[in-house]
Amino acid sequence: MSDERAPKAFRLPPDRTENAEPEREPRALRGADMAVVTPAEIDVFDGDVDQAAPPPPPAPRRRSRLGAIFFGAAGILVSLAVGLSIDDLIRSLFARADWLGWFGAGLAAVAAAALVALLAREAIALSRLSSVENLSRRATDALTRNDPKAARALVDDLAGFLSARPQTAAGRKTLEALRHDVIDGPDLIRLAETELLAPLDAAAQQLILDAGKRVSVVTAISPRAIVDLVYVFYEASRLIRRLAELYGARPGTLGFLRLARGVLAHLAVTGSMAAGDTLVQQLVGHGLAARLSAKLGEGVVNGMMTVRIGMAAMDTVRPLPFVAIRRPSVGDYLGALARFAGTGQGSKDTPARPAS
Incomplete structure (x- = not known):
């Protein structure tokens, strides 16, 4: 028997030396093209979507110059037409009798002076x-x-802007005593918000709750839907104006229209107008649907719609964003409003005050 063995084929194991060249990565994953995802980011994607930061509001659209030119030219033409009509009227009055002409001219002068005063006030x-x-x-x-310098200038302007509000007298005195002891700019703004705006915020929340109560009562006993719509519109308009006056804005007619447009834009961006299914779910979640009748439940829904409008108006007319003070939520008003609708005795109910 021969000692020679038949040839065989062997598969060598891969070379695991330290100098071995690593496996080449696909070109799409090499270098600057490679995206690294950390475990924290994975947790964010796996979490609840509602906890993510809300998207920024869309940038306002630029006004059309053609529209501005059109309305400007049309306004001038209307003004000229009105002026010529008044001139023809005064000439006709002079043709009839001198005293009628002078009387008409005096009335025109008074109307012109009143118009100038109205325009100045607006x-x-x-x-x-x-x-x-x-x-x-x-x-x-x-x-x-x-920026500490910008923060100090802002706080000074804010104190001067709110100087006419008696609710801020104590806060302005405290702020004046402590403003030089605070070095950090954001801390100074937080101090100003706490001392100057906290009493105004409490009054604003009471105004919002009172408006929601009135809407709840009126819409619960009104026989027609058109009455509900008209009263909600009236109460929301009055609430927007009163909140603006509370924070020192005091809008006129044109200012109110501009402010109402801003409130509607805020509601559209934040989605707060969706008071249908979401609000019903909130009522059911709080166990209130079984306690209230259908009509009272409808009144609570209308009251909560007024509350949402008031919250949007509060965000719009407030001179500072919510930083040191917690922004009020719907839940701060829901319990008090439902108790008021269920018992009819809610004069002492107040919303939960925002925590600093």
């Missing part, structure tokens, strides 16, 4: 509303950049 009201928007914008910028 311009002042629009200026106050613009000041509120400017203060809120400056506060956001100072908080973002952590």
